[in-house]
Amino acid sequence: MKSVQIGICGLGTVGSGVYNILQRNAELINCRANSAITVTHIGSRRDNPLCDIGQTRISRDIFEVARDPDIDIVVELIGGTSVAFDLVMMSIKHGKHVVTANKALIAENGAEIIAAAEQRGVIVAFEAAVAGGIPIVKALREGLAGNRINWLAGIINGTSNFILSEMASKGRAFPDVLAEAQAKGYAEADPTFDIEGIDAAHKLAILASLAFSIPLNIEGIFIQGITQLQQLDIVYARELGYAIKHLGIARQTDEGVELRVHPTLIPEASVIAGVNGVLNAVMVDADALGSSLYYGRGAGSEPTASSVLADIVDISRTLDNPPSSWVPTLGCPLTRLVEQEMIPVTNIETCYYLRFSMFDAPGALSDATKIMAEAGISIEAIIQKEQPVGIDYVNVIVVTNRIPERLLNAALSKIEQLSSVQGSVFIIRLEHLDQ
């Protein structure tokens, strides 16, 4: 049995998980990898009390690990995109295979990193970068290798999903749940990356590249966070038979690729609508398989480490094989990836949930619905509730049929100009996830 030496850089939440699982399940893991896998070098600025590394060599300078001639695989778990990038590039230069959980790094610098790895003849693996412990990279690259992917939609940020789930199940307000998520360590002290959708966009860029054989690109992604969502939207959505989830959506169309991250109404009866709390799920629609779904823990020490270990096992088993027999990093070799048109969100076509505030006077609603009818927008559902005495404005909720977003926007501008309408129309996109 061949020996494979691992260097772990970053001994935080995930790094300690990787180390601990490798000790606990050593026999099983070695059996699956047909290799004797050992962590022989750790790079970390500080020790981790959750991880008893015994006599394992530890360097305070993580670059020592990349330079260690005995190391076969460098595991990058320090996060960020500056030092991590240098570490990964140096590791590749020294002929090390690389495993990383760093979605920002792969989404932003993946092209350069993968090119360097292909040239040097080493593997770069990042199962843990998307949806934590769910083996979704493997499913897309290998499990669905015979399929053309039509679209995918994922709950790929646990913090946002936790916040929306709490708002939905307990009627809590956004700032209140966010504070709890921060206190529990789900959200960072600066939660912008989570709640504004940046983290989800990084993951979506990776998923889209794997699904559609396009280069990694975060530029063309439409990103909308969950900060504008109100409790009442969740209530109205439910009344109409929908849940609201923060989804990353990637869709192949005849005109190009849609990549978007935004709150989305989805049918409450769909399986993905039942994914609550910090859990993640990715739904994939493919030409041969149809729809399939992958669900599990998207973050945390051991769930994320589980994906890191899957990569370590794959690499250990195959590192002596010719690179032409490895699974191509993005499903196809870099040279076979083809740039596609990124469709701006104004050009997408979907259904919409609209909410606006309207003066409760005879004819007011008919003015608004007339504008929609003239724009070719059909109303699939509408709610207008009687208001308590003394309140003159009512909330009107409309669910539309499938229409181009630019047609909707034109109609909404006209509606917003009606004297009976107060403020602007709040829209949430709605997907049936069935085509």
Added chain:
Amino acid sequence: MKSVQIGICGLGTVGSGVYNILQRNAELINCRANSAITVTHIGSRRDNPLCDIGQTRISRDIFEVARDPDIDIVVELIGGTSVAFDLVMMSIKHGKHVVTANKALIAENGAEIIAAAEQRGVIVAFEAAVAGGIPIVKALREGLAGNRINWLAGIINGTSNFILSEMASKGRAFPDVLAEAQAKGYAEADPTFDIEGIDAAHKLAILASLAFSIPLNIEGIFIQGITQLQQLDIVYARELGYAIKHLGIARQTDEGVELRVHPTLIPEASVIAGVNGVLNAVMVDADALGSSLYYGRGAGSEPTASSVLADIVDISRTLDNPPSSWVPTLGCPLTRLVEQEMIPVTNIETCYYLRFSMFDAPGALSDATKIMAEAGISIEAIIQKEQPVGIDYVNVIVVTNRIPERLLNAALSKIEQLSSVQGSVFIIRLEHLDQ
């Protein structure tokens, strides 16, 4: 790019799907496999109008394919366990890699087949044998390679799930839905394999071997079909917050392995309870990852072919590599599989749904609950409905806490001896799927 020649044996539903997808997605598949994959020989007793094979060589004797010196991979899609076994063994003898969708063959003859393949240095792959297009074999063998699996529970027979879903959503009776399933081609003319749980047991044996590194074995599996389920059980279960699903369950305990197929109450709020119709899903609980779920189409032409193609791509990419670098067929090499004690169903411990018919007289219920209390069984929920005038017997429904099945059985014998109780107590096992 190397050339890989495929021989397809059986040009029925799945075989035609494999052929057609290989034509349609040829460029993408070849890119992912880094190989030029071509079907050069088909073995089939008849042509298939859904499949235009052009000038591809076709033999009416399928064994011609196994003997064809140019074929690299034989795809066995004829079904059954006699001719299919001979075909697979002959293919291996001639040095062909084998891909099969045949769960009965792998569950019953897998040990012999895999041993022959290991000895001859060829790959046997069977992603399509379990849960159709869902890449669950890959998830267990590779995606969760770092994990010790605690348990798994799957909806792995589409026909049974279709019948239960229709009974639940439309209030239809069992024989009525079964007739429709047969008319639609979901169920075989002889539906015994589906509704009595044999097909699910074949798949469970494969999943359990992968999960627990035990030899393939269908002998110790407890199998109960869905034919005894009544509409009223589904209604009562729902009233208590549960759905009834036909599950295959495999669980690692300190004493050994539990393998069982039976109708099961599961919490209606769980994601797997939302899996309806002919869809399949497998939930896996693992030490590092926790619970994850894999959901999609478990049968049909192209979904099943999707898994066959994933195996073909994997094999094509790696067939020139040394066998020691291949993913071991059952996760670990055959010699590393360890036989475990199969726990008889009387020794399992779970929760139970009980239904019995009782004479509606003062003290009758208290006699029954006293027996349960004396046996240490606590009642988590109970339903007894007022009956129309003139009906003397009432249905009593009880949900118990977690208890050993043999304790339950002893208590039930006593309850059945009560003069107020009519007939026997009907039990359905109940799992919370949370530990």
